[in-house]
Amino acid sequence: MTRETRSKEFHILAAFFALFVLFLYGPLSAILILSFQGPDGGLTFPLNGVSLHWFYNLFEKQAVGDFGASFRRSFALGLMVMVANVVVALLAGLAFRNRFRGSTALFYLTVASLVVPSIIISLGIGVVFQQLGLKPAWHSSGFGAHLTWTLPFGVLIMFAVFNRFSPAYEEAARDLGATPWQTFRHVVLPMIAPSLIGVGLFGFTLSYDEFARTLMTSGTYNTLPLEIYAMTTNVTTPVLYALGTVTTLFSFTIILVALAIILVLRRRQAKTS
């Protein structure tokens, strides 16, 4: 009896979940297909032939803004944010394991950085740079603006990881005479490595796709999301979709690589313990 009602509930929820997944991926697959539109095709279905025309078009400089250069900038910025995110979040996570004077204030400051609207931070950093007479650029003001968004994620992840991390392992290492550095390098680091990869992945992808915080802080040269945003208003050919497809596939690749590394690390850990 209960079994039957449960399975009914299951089917309804499974259908709901399937619809949700379709809702998430349906539109994305639409632009994936339409980016292979023939040279005479438009922004909507049906496909007017199949070609790589719009992908070629994407890499010609005059057709759209300078796609290659903005991609390189976004990629470099993503890597910078990723490294800074991992290092700073790890250090802060280690600090938060102990209650020190001001730790609660710093914690809430970090959460606040997540909650304060992006455009306000963007405007604030823009005005600070202007008043200090500094030139905003994607690698200075843009970099800092991105960190105010990625660091809270990193710090909260590390906070959660260390909340569940038993100090017994370190105590044991210390009792066996390991120096603090050895304890960290050979005991703590291998155990939290998968989480660190996660923090890095967040840092990279959030920065690579960040738009509102870059708006006032990127200076003269656009990052990729700014470039795409500009295109939404003035490009009316499927080259827009080709660009969307390329960046999305790039993001997917990064995510898959990060997941693969996490899986390998987990498996290796399971084997040794």
Add this chain to the structure above:
Amino acid sequence: MRVRHESSLPLREGWGGVFRLLLHHRGFRNLPEGRQMAMIASTEPNERIGRGRSRGLRLPFAAICYLQATPLLLILGFFFILPILMIIVVSFWDYDFAGLYPDFLTMNYTDTLGSWVTWKTYLNTLKFTVLTWALTLVIGFGVAYFLAFHIRTTTMQMVLFLVCTVPFLTSNIVRMISWIPVLGRNGLVNSALIKLGIVPEPIEWLLYSDFAVVLALVHLNTLFMVTPIFNTLMRIDRSLIEAARDCGASDWQVLWNVILPLAKPGMAIGSIFVVTLVMADFSTVQVMSGGQSASVALMMKNQMSLLQYPAAAANAVVLLFVVLLMVAAILRVVDIRKEL
């Protein structure tokens, strides 16, 4: 709560043996064999010295914490606290087309708060926020509930969860654009409806309308609900549900009286994300409404592009105040630090 190292010093005498045992089984094996031997060799006779050293380290221990927290504090100090303070200061300044002039005027505030446009824009933004919040809460809870209670194996749970997560790590703008071929005048939905004979001509309000804005906002932000709710649902002790069943509760009663109250913290955290993101959104409103709808942040962005920074700053202060009030209201439901 964790026990602090210093205070547990006397305990360590007794625990030491247990820890040594643990170490042999876990982390210690990760070390190369030579180093294991070296470590054992160095521990046994040096036990006292080792302890003395840790006592010597106790004073700079606090200093190490501060050092570790410094990079975070510096970055947030320069790129978060300083800009916010600057915005508050600049919101009182005078300006013209040529530049900003330090002053103490309330003009920027009276202009903003005295205009009907501002109030209408706030109402519009609130409308988007409430609709998006309600929809993401229902959808997010449904998805998280399905994943947490109806998927039996952890592997399958993780795979399905990742399926939900991956699109959220791709560009928001690309995901907005992707609605154009679906909702447009000649888009998939309209052509399907016409082919099926449901409507005689294309529906105009599917794209570039408030409907499209809310749809895209839900599309972009649901994960921020799914993740925290899924997290709290996974931590619910399953025996509570069994106990409720044994006491004769129906499925609905279990959901309403056991699961929902326990999922509140997750729902609160998700709500904070969705509310703050939607309140400050301008790109979705601009792209999906085709420039026909307004939001507070879009108003700010327009002022910024006209270099009216003090006016934008006054708007920013008001918006910040409203958003923080909303967050404070949600935080009454939950203590985040406890939930991580």
